[in-house]
Amino acid sequence: MEIEQQLSELQQDATRAIASLTTLEELDPLRVSYLGKKGKLSQILRGMGKLSGEERPRIGAIANEIKEALQTGLEQAKNRLEQAQIAAQLEAETLDVTMPGVYRPLGRVHPLNSTIDRAIDIFIGLGYTVAEGPEMESEYYNFEALNTPADHPARDMQDTFYLTDGNLLRTQTSSVQIRYMETHEPPICVVAPGRVYRRDTVDATHSAVFHQLELLVVDKGITFTDLKGTVKEFIRQMFGEDLETVFRASYFPFTEPSAEVDVRWKGKWLEMGGCGMVDPNVLKAVGYDPEVYTGFAAGFGVERFAMVLHQIDDIRRLYNSDLRFLRQF
Structure with a gap:
């Protein structure tokens, strides 16, 4: 039950962290910290060796569901941040078509x-x-x-x-x-x-x-x-x-x-x-x-x-x- 509780807390923390992302640069470090080989999920799953044969399949299934949920959340966050970045760029580069253009006179052959x-x-x-x-x-x-x-x-x-x-x-x-x-x-x-x-x-x-x-x-x-x-x-x-x-x-x-x-x-x-x-x-x-x-x-x-x-x-x-x-x- 201790590992199950740790997995539940990890999912909650990761969900809050994903929701608070504001830039694409923050996305990959967060993924690695939770889902990487040395991430928090891997550290919790190292304790499965202490579980009985009946508990391991159930805890493993829970861990996979949490992993898939976090991956889905990260992908959705990536799409959200990319759309926000594009919107900000369009806002910054919006052209006022009513403004007069910059005049550049054509050259002539000497x-x-x-x-x-x-x-x-x-x-x-x-x-x-x-x-x-x-x-x-x-x-x-x-x-x-x-x-x-x-x-x-x-x-x-x-x-x-x-x-x-x-x-x-x-x-x-x-x-x-x-x-x-x-x-x-x-x-x-x-x-x-x-x-x-x-x-x-x-x-x-x-x-x-x-x-x-x-x-x-x-x-x-x-x-x-x-x-x-x-x-x-x-x-x-x-x-x-x-x-x-x-x-x-x-x-x-x-x-x-x-x-x-x-x-x-x-x-x-x-x-x-x-x-x-x-x-x-x-x-x-x-x-x-x-x-x-x-x-x-x-x-x-x-x-x-x-x-x-x-x-x-x-x-x-x-x-x-x-x-x-x-x-x-």
């Missing part, structure tokens, strides 16, 4: 980026592959491999920023063309966009940091006619109409012959960029046989295109991050 994207889309449509390279270059890739040795007068036109380790900030994305040709065999048809640097005096039409987009084609039988047709088609798609275009003789150390490209836009002649047939010395520098392969290259200033397309009067507006200006695009 006019320089949109111009680059527009040009790249055109060249990809013409079958070109985009190639990129580092902005910090060696003299070899920026000058020497492009037929511009240290004593070449053309270096004065492309004075740049030299670093303490002997490298420099590239003056043109033509260096990407050299790197690409070193790792690829003809035929080659690439367009190389990117930021370049020159020690120019900053004014309404010049900047020490600007963007270029250059293209290179190398294959057997490439002629100046291919160059002219490509440039004219690019300009037609870029400006949306077939503009009058003039190829004016010029000089670049890495092309021969070379030309400047002018277009007639809204009654005025505008210089758009330079181009020419790849100089044989450049082909030799990357291991191509100039007796077998020929090619053409052309380069355009992204800022110039952006200024013409959007009628921007000062190149510095593209870099000042003035929202009054940028919100127009």
